[in-house]
Amino acid sequence: VQGVGIAGAATVKALNHALERPQGGAPDKPAVAIIKHADVRRMLFSMQARVEAMRAVMLETALQLDLSRMAPDPQAREVAAQQAQFMLPLCKAFFSDTGFEVANLAVQVLGGYGYISDAGVEQYVRDIRVASIYEGSNGIQAFDLVTRKLLADSGQAAWEFVRRVRMDLQQYRDNESTRVIRDALTDAVARLERVMETYLSLVKDQRRDAETGASAYLQLLGRVASGWMWLRMSAIAQNDTPLHRRKRALAEFYACYLMPEVAALEQQALVQAEWIDVLEDELLARS
Structure with missing residues (x-):
């Protein structure tokens, strides 16, 4: 919640500053x-995407917490x-990391003014x-996600998460407004499935490979x-209202600009422990 709140506040400041701060443009014009x-x-x-x-993921998690107490069916x-x-x-973990990235971008939008305390x-x-x-x-948190939330129960919770995502992909397969984000998410x-399958296939003495890639996972x-x-x-x-136009634009930006990072994250998640264990402790610690 702290990550979402700070990221949101930083975004508002950056947006307001960007609307009001004049700089550059054509030489013969204001x-x-x-x-x-x-x-x-x-x-x-x-920042906005x-x-x-994050807000939506947070609300989905809160919904699951509510359902865990209030759903009529025990299952x-x-x-x-x-x-x-x-x-x-x-x-x-993801929210605090992303919140830091968003706040850092806000400083960049404000420039030198964002670096000093006056701007906040x-x-x-x-x-x-x-x-x-x-x-x-x-x-x-990443270690816990891999060892207790994935490996400990043979991936039961993780596969249920994937099933729910794929169910929505199937539900919206004919929805044209979702095409760009749908393709990226697919x-x-x-x-993600390839990483999970690799982790779950590791025998006990290879679990350090999963620990090495946990943060990327x-x-x-x-x-x-x-x-x-x-x-x-x-x-x-689906409508042409300002809110809906903005939502579609942000979704497509997330798909085209931020989702491509998953290719690198997959590779990082599958890096084996031998690459970080190749040096003795004393040799690694040398400056």
Whole structure:
């Protein structure tokens, strides 16, 4: 929640500044607001697409927590509890990492003004940085996600998560407004499945390979969860209202600009422990 809140506040500050700050443009014309500049727009799109995805993932997790207590069917309560527990490390670690990235982008949008305390954006960067450390560092959260949420139960919760994503992909297969994010998410889910299958195939003395790739696996899962939420949001954004146009645009940006990172994350998640264990401790520690 802290990651989502700080990222959202930083985004609002960046948007307001970009609308009001004049700089650059044609030499023979007045300066334009920096929101007109391509790189600034890229950063603003990236910030908003991440923030809105995180909010949706957070609400989905909260829904599963509610269903784990209030669903009328005992089996449904059990599945919901399992899904909520599976997503909690994701919410803690992925949100705090993404919140830091968004706050850092806000500083960049504001430029030198964002670096000093007057703007207040630098405070967001410092406040969110600690969130990836306390209450279990994000590396520990990733380790927990792999060892307790994946390997411990043969991937039961993880496969249920994948099943739910694929169910929505099937449901919206004929929805034209979801085509771009649907294609990106289909590719991302396939990559996630390959990583999960590899981890689950490891014998006990190879588990360190999964631990080595755990942080990348968590980030890959975060991208899939975010893309899933954008699939849902774009599916209902059918009208030509400003809200729906904005939702469709952000969904396509997430698909085209942020989802391609899953290819690198898949490779990182499958890096074997031998690559980090090749040096003795003393040799690694040399500066």
